[in-house]
Amino acid sequence: MKGKIIFFSVFFLLTTGAISAQAKNAPRSIISTTALIRKYHDQKELSGMQKGELLELYIERIKVLVKTLPYIALVTKPGVTMADLGIPDDSEHKKSLENQALGTSTFLDTTVDFQRKMMPYSDKANLIAAILFYEGTLKSLHEFNELNEM
Template sequence: MKAKLTLFGTFFFLMLSMGHAQENTVQEKVVTVKKKKKLSQSIISGNVRISKYHSREQLDAMSKGELLGLYIERIEVIINILPNIAFATKPGVTMKSLGIPETKDNKKALEDNIEATDNYFESAVEFQTKILPYSDTNDLIAAILFYESTLKALHTYNDFKED
């Protein structure tokens, strides 16, 4: 029991430190804003790929800490992609490549959307790291498998488009 508590505590503090490490300094934000003005910004930002899909057997063999990490990784991908599938399902698609005028208002709307997505993801991760460890392991595995099947379905998205 003590080992599980130590493992959970280590995982929790690791997740917190990763969150703080990702925060930009004021100087980095200024550089980012300058780059955004020069380059057309991608509609889908953030980490939009998962490293591997898993079987139930693979997930059953993992610790709860590992499962929590996979769950959060899949949440990030879903938060970044699903609201934008009418535009793109992969990173690199820009307003310019879609023929959307890159007006000041359109650029601001995209920047606001990306910032809102980032803020939502940060708050979701904060909530998940506090509450998710109390979830049933089988429910956690089922959720991961469901998210993975949803992400796999993105590969068939173009099948629904009319030519």
């Protein structure tokens, strides 16, 4: 019985280590896979929402734009890696991508904190207009992508 416990414990540790090692070596997406909008809205739908809901949509759209716009000359969709684009997957390029992701994360943390403190004082109509503008920008990225594929 003791032997089985030791065997399964060692097996579990080795399996966990192998899975962890594979995750570190997996290619990293240039645009974060979290840079997605679940749903687009119209003005009537937004007008029926509470200000707190609007603030969350506003912040979500800012995050997606910040995670997407700097890269549109390379790629416009999440999930594309450096290897997919023919960029060498060497330590210099990996470090550059990691530094960019860290900078983006730091910027977003600061921005979201600011938005949560200041945007509750904005007019509901201004929040709605901003959300619609951001969504229009995101929709235009889809058009950009279609033009780029021609």
